[in-house]
Amino acid sequence: MTPLSHRALRALERFNAAHPWDHNAHFHRWILRRLPRRCAAALDVGSGSGDLARLLATRADAVHGVDADPTITARARELTPPGAPVTFATEDALTGLPDRTYDVVTCVAVVHHLPFGEALTVFRRHLAPDGTLVLVGLCRPTTPVDHLLAAASSPLNAAIGWLKNGGRTAPAPVSMTARTRPAEMSFPDVVRAARAVLPGVRLRRRLFWRYTLVWRNA
Known part of the structure; x- marks a missing residue:
């Protein structure tokens, strides 16, 4: 990388930091379109501040969100209106899930923190017959397609951040304050x-350094 391109990259990073937006929430409506119009129960693994869990409540009679961080779980409860059919618990995503099945299981930007195959096995075990699993994940770019999508995502990321914040600087949303680590698995x-x-x-x-996974327990 040349000094000029390095400076440009650093400038873009500073711009993005000043105009943040939630890449995960960008996929929430997409997730809803993969789900049945109504279902009895939904599980959101790694629920964070609860944005997706509350959105799932427009489709499910009951939604349960689990997250390993007690602070963000408490925040999710605070942000949830009284009487909403949504509960949250601080639990381990692999060993602490309730002993039951769900019509819908979702997991957004969390599975790269977990043993991947084991996590999918757990999610499958908690999915009811004909249930739907929808996952949005992160992977390590290794192929030309990965790098092409990353290159396309960078200017789009800056443009969307500027538009969503009305051209003003802004703090990061609550849903973006959790600690994260880079993905280790490649898409293949x-x-x-x-x-x-x-x-x-x-x-x-997908754009914005994500991939999607959809599976129906047929």
Whole structure:
């Protein structure tokens, strides 16, 4: 990388930091479009501040969100209107899920923190017959397609951040304040591991450094 391109990258990073927006929330409406219009119960793994769990309540009679961080779980409860059919618990995503099944299981930008194959096995075990699993994940860019999508995402990320914040600087949303770490698996690794656990699973690379996974327990 040349000094000029390095300076440009640093300037872009500073701009993005001053105009943040929630990449995960960008996929929430997309997730809803993959789900049945009504269902009895939904589980959101890694629920964070509860934005997706509250949105799932427009489709499900009851929604349960779990997150390993007690502080963000408490914040999710504070942000949830009284009487909403949504509960939150501080639990481990692999060992602390309730002993029951759900019509919908969602997981956004969390599974790269977990043993991938084991996490998918747990999610499958908690999915009711005909239930739907929808996952938005992060992977390590390794292929030309990955790098092309990353290159396209960078200017779009800056433009959307500027538009969403009305051209003004802003603090990061609550949902973006949780600690995270880089993804280690490549997309081809994700595909191979997912197909081993979820026959017929559909995966696709996305903009904004994400991929999506959809599987129906048919």
